Amino acid sequence: MSTLNYLSHRTLGQSQYGKLAMALRERIVQGEWKPGEPISSESLLAQSYGVALGTIRQALALLVEDGVLQRRHGKGTFVSKGMSGTPMLRFFRFSGFDESSEPPSSHILSSRLRSSSAQEISAFGQNSHNSPPQVIQLERLRSIGQVPRLLETIVLPLPLFGPLAEMSTDLWDDQLYPMYQVRCGVSIQHAQDSLSFSQLNGTQAKRLHLASGHPCVLVERQAFDLAGRCVELRTTRGDAHSFRYTAQVR
Template sequence: MDTGLPNAAGVSRYAQLAQELRQRIVGGEWAAGAAIPAETELAERFGVALGTVRQAVAMLAAEGIVQRVHGKGTFVTQGLNGPSLLRFFRFRGPTDEPPTARVHRCQTVRLRAAEALALGQQTGDAALRVKRVRLLAGRPVLAEDLLLPLARFEALRALPTREWEDLLYPMLARLCGVTVARANDELSFGHLDAATAALLDLPEGAPAIRVDRQAFDLGGHCIELRTTWGDATAFHYSAEMR
């Protein structure tokens, strides 16, 4: 048997086990994409009933931290990596080519109060502010403004802008050990300012869709604030209701 679970008043046994497993995943004992031990093994290791293990794993699955693959086992989530913000737009032209990214600027800035609050940092803490453009077939389609707390992403500070990869999240995982497990996108409408319009080859004041993102790591901490702008006339989104 493992260390056993400490008693915590008012917390159910499976929630305690879930917290224990969560800490091991965040701590890297089981890497992103790797299988966690079988339920019977976890039950023995932590000295709990199989039903308790199942409830704990179901809790982590609901949080998006692990994924169960029928007949194969339970895996730590690989994290997000796709060109996800493009799902809100329908750009004309060849779509089979994957999007690329061009970093225009990466500065160290001080977090303002609201930003610090969202990122679980202190006002005035250092962060990287990154201006980036996403391109499809060489044509700029999205303008992005990223804010990444320096405490988690120190390794990126010295990285030349040319060496940033097209996909941000796999790069964050590889260089900084941070896996992005989920993200929340808030869509709204606005008009492009002159600088953003120039990046997108659109006229100043053009109608645009704005996406405000908060991205979270496996531990549920917000590790990125991002604002993305794209041409409103290319906006497209499908929502099902039941």
């Protein structure tokens, strides 16, 4: 499975290129090279670390596989800008929407601050030594061509997302992940989505213009930044009849 190597979490202290990959990853996480920027060239890196070109290339290959780096022939090796677009829609097929059509619009229904639940403290790795850790909780509705399609609950840890707590929700962008990057310096690198089946309660149904009890698909997402920290919890609900997902099995 090309499933993932999270280098920092694995026993890659074995080989030289594994150690190099960890070292380079650390330099990226520390912000020495920012998302979208090129890192040093292979030859420079090889020289500065005192190893052969092929060894550096193996290290870079690991980071490319992890999605941290992207290589462009003739240009350089770049730090990935992270997830963008509207990846949540990959789970649904709504009539009147395809890849080429206008992107969905989004509307923040509510926003508030509250104390973290135990589960959130655990997921976010918040330290509760001093004061009880806080989170921002949002309700968000995403529409395609004026029709409400997805209802989301989003939880963001403080103080990391402090800049957003003070912003009027009218000013929030339609796309959250690029906004996280710009406002908070948080680059979402990957996510884990857990899908299950449920039914809409009365409030949820009203938001989506469906009947109470209508079948829905529930997507529970954990999103992670460059350093591998979980920095967003999100639950998304959409009409089960619009659900369509394709998976490659091997």
